[in-house]
Amino acid sequence: MTLRQFPKPLLAWAITLLALGTVAVVIWAVAPTYATVRAGRADAGYLESGDCRKCHETNYASWRATFHRTMTQEAGPESIVGDWERDNTITYQGVRSEMTRENGAYWMTFTGVDGNTQKHEIVRTVGSRRIQQYLTKTGDAWSRLPIAYDLVQRRWMHLNGSFFYPDGTSYTQHVAEWNVNCVFCHNVKAQPGLNWENRTWKTEVAELGIACGACHGPAGQHAQRALSPVTRYRWQFKDQIAPAKSVVHPAKLDSDRAAMVCGHCHGQRIPEPPQRIRSMMSVGDPYDPGENLREFYKPVQREDKVVSTEGPHGEKVNFSFATRFWPDGSPRLTAYEYQGMTRSKCFTAGKPGARITCISCHSMHDGDPRGQLTEKMKTNAACNQCHDKFSQPAQLIEHTKHSAESTGSLCYNCHMPKIVYGIMAAHRTHDITNPQPEETIRSGKPNACNQCHLDWSVNRVIAETKRLWPNAKGSETSDPRFDEPEGQRSLFAGDAVTRALTAAAMAPATNTNAPLLLEAMQDTYPIVRYFAANALAAQHPALPKPDYLAPTSAREATLQTWYPLWPAELRQAAREARERLSATRSETDVEVGE
């Protein structure tokens, strides 16, 4: 039988099958191989966000809008946000820094008081929400430069303006090596690549910035299986648990493991056992999302210290984390949210694996990128998920002793007050507690009540607390400092973190506290002056804003225009309060761990 004699319908189907076979072969030939991506490395199986986008377009888009994505970026017009052309200089402690753009590259030039000059090319950026920091590369190492751009105030700043060091601290105090530290949390699956023998680096990451892999782990197997449409549709109908899909979905993990995914970075940690630091620095971060974080790390607590005779540069290390916590062990810096949440009753009273976790309130693919909270979760609805009886106004009022619409009836304000500092802002603590005014007397830790009632003394707050909530603990003290308005006392007598948080709580300034804030502009810590200047400027935006980083004489010249706004006796009282209270205060430098 010849081809022409072959029945035409059969021939047509044969050719159709042949064509389909050819199509199948072509698809198979060009199919990507995800299963073996980065094989042999610490980040084996980790995909880049572009790979995930092919199937998860909406999740990719929602992640792209977050500050996680832009945490670390290659320097370029798309990523650089500072002003490199007009307002492009800053002089701090006598060192003049000039930021310039030359032939498409970005440069920082530092000229010291001795006239010596250093010029560094910017190759990467870190951060995009509050401040943007800049990395230069020397040999095989990236270093953070001391000048950053304040994205909120739209100005250049020295990093001493963000971290808790006083004026006069070494200009290069905050020059940090990216390979050693920042790389771990600001990127996906860091591999510092330190050769301990010759101290060289070959640093790699699965992806710059905090991308899909940071929360979902290695997805190579998942993506390989998802190449088949049959598998994909089977997944849609059979809602398997995450491991069956070969990728981590934090919402499907038990609550403790889900918290660890976030806690990996939002819970500063040290290697466990400490010797693991060697393999971390050479091979890379051992943790993958979904695993038990505590098998690899110990979340840092107040009593922890790092003591080593051999740091990454052969240096001795002896470092205490105590100043990063309030004396009661509650974190007072950001990036310790995991420690805060896990010590709160909401966590400890819950059933392991089925209790509060980060995504009980936060959404990584939804809501406002500033905090990753939906509008609903910014309200009492967050707490009402468990404490639903307070969704009734009558019961809420009975509980809070404030009107239902008052800020005193917003759960967050009393149970998660802003007593944590992080990158130019006061943040809510994640150590969810009942207000503890007596803790202020005991340890100096700010209490929720005085965050609003700044003009009340701690003793008055305790008395009111006992009157309104007869079962409340704590008793007044005979220490006369706690008979002073707490805003005034903590603004001058607290340590630098307390003073900064108090100044932040005073924004916008009022006629009562403005003279105090003017006095706070004399503080030796730039970050305290930063919050004080912002609070004052919020009250009188038309007046020239005092420059918190300017030398004392320049600041004083600006403040001269502010002084006549208030009676001389008020300013004198504020000055006396500052001198009296600051004489007894603690001056502890705090190294901010971000």
Add this chain to the structure above:
Amino acid sequence: MSKSENKLASRRFRGFPSASMPSPSHPSAGLIRQGWISLALWIAFGILIEGFSAFRSPAYLDDSVRREMFRLAHAHGTLLNLVLLGAAICAHLNLIRLGPMTSLGLRSAVLLLPAGFLFGGLWHFKDEPGLGIALVPVGAVLLLATVIYISLTLPRR
């Protein structure tokens, strides 16, 4: 057009097969009916999605899967029905042979392909078309087989 022009035109197209509509019993009549009616429907659907765009309908614009599926449905619906009409005209002019099975295959394919995209977008999974998309490969294979069969059975000149 004047009477003389009419005569000229009819002389120019002398030998061209009759331009009159095929009788309802002719195999191509059903194709033409389906083609025009479907074309009208898919054009109307095109206007609908243009309206969604013009009036910024979130149900369409904010849903990337639906947007893509609806666009594909509109594009396939209009173009394949033009193909169907072309096939009907060719059959009417005896340029191709359309047996009952071929005709059914073609008509089914032209129906299934855009309908698959439409239903795949109307109800869908997150980032994945709905089950209606299963009609698309069925329609595509049917279309390919039918077109190959038509090619194999072209009348010899």
